Amino acid sequence: MNRYPLWKYLLLLVVLGLGITYALPNIYAPDPAVQVSGYSADLKVDERALKQIEKALTDANIAYKSAVLEESGSALVRLTALDDQLKAQKAIEDRFGVLKRKNEGDKYIVALNSAQTTPQWLRDLGASPMNLGLDLAGGVHFVLEVDTPKAVTDRLLDSEDVVKKAIREARIFDVKVSIEKGVLTVQAPTEEAQLQLSNILRDELPRMQRKSSTENGQFMIRAKLAEDAIHEIEDHAVSQNLTTLRNRVNELGVAEPLVQRLGRNRIIVELPGVQDTARAKKVIGKTANLEFRLEAKPDAGFAQREKFSHRQEDMQAMTGGSYLERRPIITGESVTNATRGFDPETSQPQVNISLDADGGAAMHRATRSNVGRRLGVLFIEYRPSTRKVKEADGTIRTVVDTIPMKNIISLATVQSALGREFRTTGLSEAEAGELALLLRAGALAAPMVFVEERTIGPSLGKENIELGVKSIKLGMILVVIIMLLYYRVFGIAANIALAFNVALIAAIMSPFATLTLPGLAGIVLTVGMAVDANVLIFSRIKEELKAGMPPQSAISAGFDRAFTTILDANITTLIVALILFGIGSGPIKGFAVTLSIGILTSMFTAIVVTRAVVNLIYGGRQVKKLSI
């Protein structure tokens, strides 16, 4: 009696082995590190730059474990001491500052990072340590709110322009067009004009709902955006802002940034390891960076033309840069959308570009008399440029300027007069995707405001981890002692299950969940509550023994009868944890996740693992007395 078949033990061993393997990376403390990466994706850190990095560190007397180039094109320097991190960052930045030419933006971003020290064989198995939340790693957390009503109003104003233009072209007079509270009202002089206008509205603004009426002898048409059209505008505004933010955040060179949509109109930005909030906010909040300019005529004077390099390296190598007119036709603020698509006839990739009404009009004016010339698109990145300034009193001060870096991303021949919607062809599929992304990256679809901001210093993060781990250890030791004293041999079984439980929680959390401070508290709480299932089982066994049942049957009955109770109790707790997950944000979600995982693993370990250990000790033999 009370014996598990061999396969059950083997299965348990496998689960235990997997649990320990995947929990293992968490015991290797990460190295403090600095990561050096290029400002744009095509700017890679090369051997020469790496030599400079090493030299900078040696000159500054900073010990480092290794400095290697990574596949992503960045360099990773592992340091020996955490205190050296800031010093190393400064030394490397200064070195590159000395090397660069005048009026050139900083080429490289030097970011603080931590490098995992998990052995290669574990990494080959896909095991990695848990991601630390901001409260444990230090860094900044922003929540931005997208002003979606503004995007909707903009679209409405746009529609008004379109309608006015169509009315002028149709030569209908005495028409009043106005917008009030999201409703576009058109007032016509005659019934005939009303019908005509209604048709114009139908053709020009297919997404709007129209209603004609006669009020006090006035012929009115009221039009408003359909609910799903509003949703679409809002969605588009938020997702475009999201893309823009991602691009901007990349400029900060943060190791693992998070840019994520939150609810209907908010965006979360988390930047672990960033300390300079002011700079982060500046980069995130910066504005438009696209310009459309015609290619300069060959005979244009110096005052009218300006030379720019191409962003694509092959184009740059071929042409050595191109001359554009000095005056931009429109800037990125006019671009409302840009998507990659395919020509319906030739199936060639193309980029569809949409402009707002003003932009469309300006584009039309500029291109109608210039068919056959080429139109260039300039992409402008703002890069910080560090320089040293000598003050009057002799002290040297570091000044960071932001200088615009302008590159041509597209130069295409104008085939016909362009308007609000036009397309660019002659690109490869990948180029079309990249161009659409860059065009969208230019401007924000709607303004954003910071509604939440949290900064956690690195020392506090470290302190939080230390305290959290300390309380887990202390809590666990106390629980283990209590269980041993109270349940003796069965206590040993429960304690083995408890250790197994913590390993399983760590193993399950490592690949996907982020550990936060409340998450740590959740693990501590789980340790306290996990023994509950064992306590239920053991008290049941004790009862059965007192009721006169023989030891082996008492073990069996105890486990069986306690099961429904354990199930009921844990399911209700799980319900609460899931609700917590649903309503909570950030840290609270972390707590809910650990609590839920803890409930599930503790049910498994308390029932199956404890039973296995008890069976190993008592199973299949004559037992007179249980040590419980």
Place this chain on the structure above:
Amino acid sequence: MSDLKVVNFMGYARIAAIASVIFIVVSIGALAVKGLSLGLDFTGGTSIELEYAQAPNLEKVRSELVGAGYPSAVVVAYGADTDIMVRIQGDAANLAEEISAVLNNGQHDVTIKQSSFIGPQIGEELRDDGGLGMLFALAVVMVYVALRFQFKFSVGAVAALVHDVIVVLGVFAILGLDFDLTVLAAILAVIGYSLNDTIVVYDRVRENFRIVRDMDVPGIINYSLTQTLGRTLMTSGTTIVVLLALFFVGGEMIHNFATALLIGVCVGTYSSIYVASAILLWMKVTHEDLMPPKVEVEGEEFDDLEGIEGQERPPF
């Protein structure tokens, strides 16, 4: 059954009921008069935790801030004596940097340990979501218990949870502790914990209603409570032990979280006995309420079960 040392829990039900009513009235009174001291998460505003090289003089810091044009700034000691916390209402996102610039403008060596800015609208939303989440949790629990047990049981369980939540909130109001998001999480965890406790007791009550025939209702409840008392004390004990570990070494940021859970676990243990079970008695739960839909009775006899000496648990 005669030689069972069943603790007469329900004999004290009346006293406990009076005590519970007093707790609740005092708690609601405190909430109404003093109110919860809502943390930054719910009110919106800016808070900055700063670390000085040497322990600062709070009065001086205050006057520096007032001098710099922040008359509404609240300065309090926080954690170690070199740490201070500055709180300011208002919705400007740059306050944290401005404040640290002001305080750094002297011979002090001040570093920002953490800073938070919460827009007033977010605070309001979190408040609403938190309240809604709590009500939703209670509703779902009520349905689940009604399905798994019976309607009278779900009333008892939910009453116990409401009791626990109100008392924890009341203690926070009375002590003037900061009520922030982590405390809200703790309260939801208390709901989970207390429910766990109540379900274990109910499970036993249900079982005994089905197999014990020669006892009246208070007798069965007492008998069930006595049987589960050992487990209740043991689990509360281990949970309280780890919570104490969190409370004492977990650090400033989860101090209030641990406090709320500690209060909650104690109150939750009490309420599973004297609120959840007592309500069963008052709602006149009968054998018929629990006639099993499926028969799983094995007719066990619990002859000489030795009750654990019942000691009355103080409510706090």
